[in-house]
Amino acid sequence: MSPRAADLFPPQLHVFVRDWLSSNNILLKSRDGHVLIDSGYGRHAPLTLALLATERGLGMAPLAFLVNTHCHSDHVGGNAAIVRHYDCPVAVPEGEAPLVERWDHKALLYDYCDQQVERFTVDHVLPPGTTHVWGDLEWQALAAPGHDMGALVFYNAEHRVLISGDALWEHGFGFVMPPEIDPAALPATRATVEMLGKLDIRVVIPGHGEPFTGVAAALDRARARVAAFEADSVRVARHALKVNLMFALLDHQRMPLAGMSAYVERVGLYRDFNARFFRLPPADLALLLVGELEKAGAVERVDGWLVPARA
Numbered sequence: 658m659s660p661r662a663a664d665l666f667p668p669q670l671h672v673f674v675r676d677w678l679s680s681n682n683i684l685l686k687s688r689d690g691h692v693l694i695d696s697g698y699g700r701h702a703p704l705t706l707a708l709l710a711t712e713r714g715l716g717m718a719p720l721a722f723l724v725n726t727h728c729h730s731d732h733v734g735g736n737a738a739i740v741r742h743y744d745c746p747v748a749v750p751e752g753e754a755p756l757v758e759r760w761d762h763k764a765l766l767y768d769y770c771d772q773q774v775e776r777f778t779v780d781h782v783l784p785p786g787t788t789h790v791w792g793d794l795e796w797q798a799l800a801a802p803g804h805d806m807g808a809l810v811f812y813n814a815e816h817r818v819l820i821s822g823d824a825l826w827e828h829g830f831g832f833v834m835p836p837e838i839d840p841a842a843l844p845a846t847r848a849t850v851e852m853l854g855k856l857d858i859r860v861v862i863p864g865h866g867e868p869f870t871g872v873a874a875a876l877d878r879a880r881a882r883v884a885a886f887e888a889d890s891v892r893v894a895r896h897a898l899k900v901n902l903m904f905a906l907l908d909h910q911r912m913p914l915a916g917m918s919a920y921v922e923r924v925g926l927y928r929d930f931n932a933r934f935f936r937l938p939p940a941d942l943a944l945l946l947v948g949e950l951e952k953a954g955a956v957e958r959v960d961g962w963l964v965p966a967r968a
């Protein structure tokens with residue numbers, strides 16, 4: 658975290674910067690009860706609990722409340738483990754609650770994208786437009802649809818801090834569904850970027866990556882990405898598949914190259930997108946995705962395995 662961004666946080670706000678498989682964890686401490694925002698990915702739940710147990714985290718103190726910005730696997734994957742350990746209630750955005758209640762793995766992009774999440778129960782819903790006091794700070798819950806149509810961001814006007822989830826990163830935002838799959842997603846993404854542009858924000862705590870202060874530049878990059886996506890929906894589809902394949906690779910750690918064709922045929926997201934956008938033999942789609950990730954320096958082939966590129 659750049660010292661400047663961290664210096665701008667009130668003392669009761671703590672950010673645990675994670676990686677691409679697990680979202681960042683934000684801890685808001687208060688004598689009225691400590692609140693955690695987002696719980697990371699399931700595979701990392703032991704690490705999430707270990708971070709929470711540190712002195713910078715909760716130490717031996719209880720957790721009063723777990724809140725999620727949205728319900729994708731990398732933000733709610735630790736929910737079940739945290740509830741088991743701390744016995745705290747869970748709050749999710751109002752728009753996400755019905756999907757979680759019926760465990761809609763396609764809408765939530767779980768099994769449908771080859772992402773594993775231990776089932777959890779919703780105790781409270783957070784309607785957009787409501788205000789909550791967490792960590793002795795007032796947080797406005799604002800609708801931020803796009804990457805996830807039910808997502809919320811949390812804004813504290815006093816310190817001009819935005820907890821943005823995957824609605825805004827320093828370089829972009831979470832992948833978006835192409836118009837042919839969800840016609841509302843890209844227009845919503847654009848509207849969310851414009852909505853965020855109207856807020857007075859000094860520091861953003863994104864769902865992934867370090868907290869950052871260059872908010873205007875980040876919004877400009879987000880607008881440019883929206884425009885590029887609006888111009889080419891196949892690009893949107895390809896981006897979504899590459900991001901999901903990279904996520905799966907980080908989850909599995911390595912995938913057999915010989916199995917990639919069967920993988921893109923078996924996993925719903927790739928199968929459906931292929932039928933809609935690419936119409937390639939599965940082996941060719943696998944080759945296309947692996948080749949593009951390789952060209953971007955994100956993956957390597959090692960002894961018949963696809964592995965994440967070493968930094």
Ligand SMILES: [Zn+2]
Nearest residue numbers: 680731823864
């Ligand atoms: Zn995320």
